[in-house]
Amino acid sequence: MNVETKLGLDVFKIDKDAHIIIDQEICRSCEDKFCLYVCPGKLYSVNRETGEMEVECSGCLECGSCRIACIHGALEWNYARGGFGIQYRFG
């Protein structure tokens, strides 16, 4: 089963505002792009047309691995707003 399908099994309450803000200037000069590998939800991707780093916040498991791995400081990272984001039924 691919990771998108797995995320589809989870309960998310989707906020209109993103809780992770990416500093594109930092990402442009970043050759590491660790976020692409450490995110268990595979939520980071580089937009083929614009070359910008994108994150799909609505599937975020709020583990914070990207926050720890982005040593270049491109992420303004917060948890999803109260009452939004992942709501684990098993945990």
Next chain:
Amino acid sequence: MTDADEEKVEVVVVGAGLAGLSAAYVLAQAGVDTVVVERGDYPGAKNVTGGRIYMHPLRHYLPDLWDDAPLERHVTRETLTMMAEGSSTAITLDSDRFREEPYHSYTILRSNFDRWFGDKVAEAGAFVLPKYRADDVLMEDGRVVGIVMGGEDEIRGDVVVAADGVLSLMAERAGLRQVQQPKHYAVSAKEVIELPAKSIEERFNLGPGEGAAQLYFGTLTKGMLGGGFIYTNKDSISLGLVVGIEALMEREPKIEVHEILEDFKARPEIRNLVADGEIVEYSAHAIPEGGINAMPKLYSDGIVVIGEAAGLGLNMLITVRGMEFAVASGVLAAEAIIKAREKGDYSAGSLAYYEELLKDSFALQDLETFRHVLGFMENPRLFNFYPQAVCDIFTELMWIDENPKPKISTTVIREGVGKFLNWSTIKDGLRVLRI
């Protein structure tokens, strides 16, 4: 809460996990005016474990609380498996001691458990406020005087208990922790896979209500720090893996966390255990692996830090611990707060008593005792060379074909001495002695 911009309580606990709820429970029972702020829809909505919980420390710190707790299965079989390419060697401990009540450990699903615990805390008299995210600590004259939450609301308190988990933005914003280093953390991904209780008991050789805990290390993490796990719940299996974040960042060629999990699941040893099961949830969590070397400052004026927020976790490859540290630190922080309240002094000097209590407890003592364990586990040989060597020796011993077999001693000496006796492995042996 939105009607009043400002509330004042005695204690503001940030995070309704095991640490925060344990602190709030003790405080509420002592009649301390306590509010627990939780960003999820309910306690447990954001909380993930592997998981298995060791009960004896919990019973010590909060006696009589756990009798009707929604736990899964009591663990009677412990298995450690070394995985090589195309083979694996397992050691299983099945002990009657694990069948004696009160039981030693249980598998657990945190969403159920923490929700139950939240109700207990509310019954004890604390106010549990879900759906509010703590955004920042409120500082005045260099001391913490409360929190900002939900964008604009404030709750003031004599003391803030930062129980907001491994990333602890509260500890960071209060200046108690530096930026987190990738080498001190691992990422974990887990699936909950539903299976009928009968199938679980048959596949894992368990009696009714009995559970299995299985840890895996070796080639499944492709040379990186980490391992896999399986815990049997009542009618589901928790299956997942843990990989060091720095190891993932440095590895070439790159591999993604979910790919490692899929490869692990595809192994015949695992595939058959979860065959025909239905995945019902996918979860992830960052795990503190830095031990005592990566802890934040535990207190300051008007604030204490507990549980995973305080970096309290201990992965020793054969045991993975954290939740009992969370409960112990929560209870001890509450005791220190109650003492500070008697004096009317919530300064750092007064709250330092929490660290004293923690140092006297198993939590900090175990972290101190095993301070070298991360250094040992960063050794890639642990995850490729040794499991492969062990599996190769066993394969040699078990394999029968048309050729005459050498004496067992010859096989063991040839394979063992050839593989295990060299300078690298002797150094590794010496490092084991430091643990």
